[in-house]
Amino acid sequence: MTKEQVEVKQQTKRILNRFGRKKGNLVPILQKVQGKLGYLSREAMVEIAEFLGIPEMAVYSVVTFYNQFRLNPPGKHSIRVCLGTACHMKGGYITLDAWKRRLGINRGQTTPDWEFDLDTVACVGCCVMAPVTVVYDKPQGKVEPTKVDGILLSFKLEKERQAEESQ
Amino acid sequence: MKATGLQGVVSTFREIKSRAESQWQELRNSGKPVIMVGAATCGRAAGALEVLRAIRDEVKKQNLDCSLVEVGCIGHCYAEPVVIISKPGYPPICYGHVNPVIAERLIREFILGDDPCLDFVLGALEENDLIPSFSDFPRAKFERKVILKNCGHIDPEQINHYIANGGYTALVKALQMPPEAVINEVGRSGLRGRGGAGFPTGQKWEICRNAPGSPKYVICNGDEGDPGAFMDRAILESDPHSVVEGMIIAGYAIGARYGYIYVRAEYPLAVHRVQVALRQARKLNLMGKNILGGDFSFDIRLFQGSGAFVCGEETALIASLEGEPGTPHYRPPYPATNGLYGKPTLINNVKSLTYMRHIIDNGAGWFTTTGTERTKGTAVFALAGKIVNTGLVEVPMGTTLRQVIFDVGSGIQKGKRFKAVQIGGPSGGCLPESALDLPVDFDSLSGAGAMMGSGGMIVLDEDDCMVEIARYFLDFTQRESCGKCTFCRLGTKQMLEVLDEITKGQGRIEDIDMLSQLAEDIKAGSLCGLGKTAPNPVLSTLRHFRDEYEAHIKEGRCPALMCRDLIAYYIIPEKCERSCDACVGTCTVEAISTNKKRIKVIDQEKCVKCGTCLNACPPQYNAVVKLSPPSEVPASK
Numbered sequence A: 001m002t003k004e005q006v007e008v009k010q011q012t013k014r015i016l017n018r019f020g021r022k023k024g025n026l027v028p029i030l031q032k033v034q035g036k037l038g039y040l041s042r043e044a045m046v047e048i049a050e051f052l053g054i055p056e057m058a059v060y061s062v063v064t065f066y067n068q069f070r071l072n073p074p075g076k077h078s079i080r081v082c083l084g085t086a087c088h089m090k091g092g093y094i095t096l097d098a099w100k101r102r103l104g105i106n107r108g109q110t111t112p113d114w115e116f117d118l119d120t121v122a123c124v125g126c127c128v129m130a131p132v133t134v135v136y137d138k139p140q141g142k143v144e145p146t147k148v149d150g151i152l153l154s155f156k157l158e159k160e161r162q163a164e165e166s167q
Numbered sequence B: 001m002k003a004t005g006l007q008g009v010v011s012t013f014r015e016i017k018s019r020a021e022s023q024w025q026e027l028r029n030s031g032k033p034v035i036m037v038g039a040a041t042c043g044r045a046a047g048a049l050e051v052l053r054a055i056r057d058e059v060k061k062q063n064l065d066c067s068l069v070e071v072g073c074i075g076h077c078y079a080e081p082v083v084i085i086s087k088p089g090y091p092p093i094c095y096g097h098v099n100p101v102i103a104e105r106l107i108r109e110f111i112l113g114d115d116p117c118l119d120f121v122l123g124a125l126e127e128n129d130l131i132p133s134f135s136d137f138p139r140a141k142f143e144r145k146v147i148l149k150n151c152g153h154i155d156p157e158q159i160n161h162y163i164a165n166g167g168y169t170a171l172v173k174a175l176q177m178p179p180e181a182v183i184n185e186v187g188r189s190g191l192r193g194r195g196g197a198g199f200p201t202g203q204k205w206e207i208c209r210n211a212p213g214s215p216k217y218v219i220c221n222g223d224e225g226d227p228g229a230f231m232d233r234a235i236l237e238s239d240p241h242s243v244v245e246g247m248i249i250a251g252y253a254i255g256a257r258y259g260y261i262y263v264r265a266e267y268p269l270a271v272h273r274v275q276v277a278l279r280q281a282r283k284l285n286l287m288g289k290n291i292l293g294g295d296f297s298f299d300i301r302l303f304q305g306s307g308a309f310v311c312g313e314e315t316a317l318i319a320s321l322e323g324e325p326g327t328p329h330y331r332p333p334y335p336a337t338n339g340l341y342g343k344p345t346l347i348n349n350v351k352s353l354t355y356m357r358h359i360i361d362n363g364a365g366w367f368t369t370t371g372t373e374r375t376k377g378t379a380v381f382a383l384a385g386k387i388v389n390t391g392l393v394e395v396p397m398g399t400t401l402r403q404v405i406f407d408v409g410s411g412i413q414k415g416k417r418f419k420a421v422q423i424g425g426p427s428g429g430c431l432p433e434s435a436l437d438l439p440v441d442f443d444s445l446s447g448a449g450a451m452m453g454s455g456g457m458i459v460l461d462e463d464d465c466m467v468e469i470a471r472y473f474l475d476f477t478q479r480e481s482c483g484k485c486t487f488c489r490l491g492t493k494q495m496l497e498v499l500d501e502i503t504k505g506q507g508r509i510e511d512i513d514m515l516s517q518l519a520e521d522i523k524a525g526s527l528c529g530l531g532k533t534a535p536n537p538v539l540s541t542l543r544h545f546r547d548e549y550e551a552h553i554k555e556g557r558c559p560a561l562m563c564r565d566l567i568a569y570y571i572i573p574e575k576c577e578r579s580c581d582a583c584v585g586t587c588t589v590e591a592i593s594t595n596k597k598r599i600k601v602i603d604q605e606k607c608v609k610c611g612t613c614l615n616a617c618p619p620q621y622n623a624v625v626k627l628s629p630p631s632e633v634p635a636s637k
Helices: A003-016 A023-037 A042-052 A056-065 A085-089 A092-103 A145-166 B002-029 B041-045 B048-061 B100-112 B159-164 B169-175 B179-189 B201-210 B231-238 B240-254 B268-283 B314-321 B350-362 B364-368 B401-408 B442-447 B466-480 B486-503 B510-524 B529-533 B536-544 B546-555 B582-586 B612-616
Strands: A077-082 A116-121 A133-135 A138-140 B034-038 B067-071 B083-086 B093-095 B121-124 B217-222 B258-264 B299-305 B345-349 B378-385 B391-396 B418-423 B429-432 B456-461 B568-571 B592-594 B600-602 B624-627
Touching: A003 A023, A003 A042, A023 A042, A023 A056, A023 B299, A023 B314, A042 A056, A077 A092, A085 A092, A085 B378, A085 B456, A085 B466, A092 A116, A092 A145, A133 A145, A138 B041, B002 B159, B002 B169, B034 B048, B041 B048, B041 B231, B041 B268, B048 B067, B048 B100, B083 B100, B159 B240, B159 B268, B169 B240, B169 B350, B179 B201, B179 B240, B179 B350, B179 B364, B201 B240, B201 B345, B217 B240, B217 B314, B217 B350, B231 B240, B231 B268, B231 B350, B231 B378, B240 B258, B240 B268, B240 B299, B240 B345, B240 B350, B258 B268, B258 B314, B268 B299, B299 B314, B314 B345, B345 B350, B350 B364, B378 B401, B391 B401, B401 B418, B401 B456, B418 B466, B429 B466, B429 B536, B466 B486, B466 B536, B466 B546, B486 B510, B486 B529, B486 B546, B510 B529, B510 B536, B510 B546, B536 B546, B568 B600, B568 B612, B582 B592, B582 B612, B612 B624
Parallel strands: A077 A116, B034 B067, B217 B258, B217 B345, B258 B299, B378 B456
Antiparallel strands: A077 A133, A133 A138, B034 B083, B083 B093, B093 B121, B378 B391, B418 B429, B418 B456, B568 B624, B592 B600
């Protein structure tokens, strides 16, 4: 077992200590573990199954059923393009294309440098600000292709600033 | 014994209420200006937090003594971020489209100076001689705020604000009534469940109370998965205690001990505010063991839904609470008799529960004075899409769609023509102009091929393609189908493929009949509401907008100029201004170049049809147009 895997196991265990051993806690446990580790690794799922005394398959089937859970590590910044009705009709699909083009990845993927991961979300309920993109937990309104470039530019500037400061 | 217990409840609450009232009075009547910033999710998306920061900095810089309050959503979402300033000597004034610069000006010129900055005013909250108030707006005639009354006017994270505005009195009143009388009151009010199906709430409560088994559970269904709906989010973010109070009343009436609020994880702010509300209610003993020192105990937990649309269906919701994948089960038995862990479980929508405090406080008779013969009370809609006044509205049941869209919503953006209104999300349908005079209630909307749903209303204009919106919803339901029923799993996929081909201009005329046939089969062969209603967007658009389907199939043309495979962007040389190159600079894929005559030309091979050039072209030239079919573009010389 690698060092990371041991670390994942320990962190998962620490989270599990706060929960009772009943199956109804499965979804909240998965949410907490993903919140802490960013995704649900094989080791974490095995640990959870053991804790609740249920087959590993039962954990895996819940993880793959719900859209919220992910099986691979996320990027540093998560980009979620809202595809609710209002966003779609106001060009959310065009915004999604712009993100794909600029980041060079498809939905559900992470950039090779682990900076960004791109996905869609059914609706964040900010329909009046359509089209919406959720950039790292913050919903941003009226994100059209030019604003995609603007958001990416601000990330780039921020990164350069941090690099300068650390020098 | 019982009487002293109840008297204890009443007197304990009286103390809580008087503390809350004095805190509220201190805020309102201290002589200090009060600044309220609407910071629900939609406000935040528009920059409310930046405004809040700017105000805080400026107040500090000017060394002012005023109270700054974060409130929820006032409903005028089109004007976000919204700031309400109450300064002694002035009526409370609401400002719209505030940005940090305007915010600083408001502080300097209105709070510090005495100029109410009329340029930025949206309206006053009270009638006065200085500024037009919201009640003077033409839309006020049609609106009637009951459950949205507190939204945007109190701090959702302060239980005392809620209590001072009449909160939890209904709970105390209910606790003094026999549970049967509470159910009777709800039954007499005629309230029908606001989740979409419209089942009589009182009847559901009675079934659940009489069902054998214990413990019983109350679940608040806040899994607002309909894309395009945000009423429940706004209520949970702006007035979470009204939902909590409704749940406790429900718990008392049916004899439950535990409750769950099921909120989507996609609503992190709503989750946070509910958590705060539950903590505060527990601290004041309005919830928990022996509420207010009486005999009744009830506790609520928050459960976060994990992003599955089907979990809005009650049996699927219960499955996910039990730690299973959210697949629905056959009904009956209904959850009211066999629900969570096989026990009687009451599942009500957020809005249904929010009505409780008003029904108990004011009585069933009061509630029945609003609404239509068969649907009492008010309807809450989330207006979005191509409508001028996007936002949250509450109108009496029976108001017509035309009044909601044109009088309350002020019609269509940019002077465009109304085409359709999509009601009820993926389960609903698109209604054309001819249906606009239908009164809003459960029965008339389903008669017209749409459904009330939970209240999302997306207004579509002439630029929206009806085939594309049907395709969009099928894409959604196809992905969200849990996969249990074959017809839903495979049928929606088939329909989606057919619609995909039509929007690409590769459809055949027989496809239209095939769509109708598939729709009937999916309806008949699906267990839950998701499958039973999934074909509705296709059926309703076929019924009202068949000509658009035919244009796609027969002419390879998208009449609304939306379907990307059937349109091309073109710059009209005669209109293009030589000295301007706005489009060249904004094109995201560098597909626009300048020719020898300094006229701009789009390289159709490179163009990704994002429409940025069309937005960038200055209105005085208006040289960029969309053409359909793409063969309309003249060959370049």
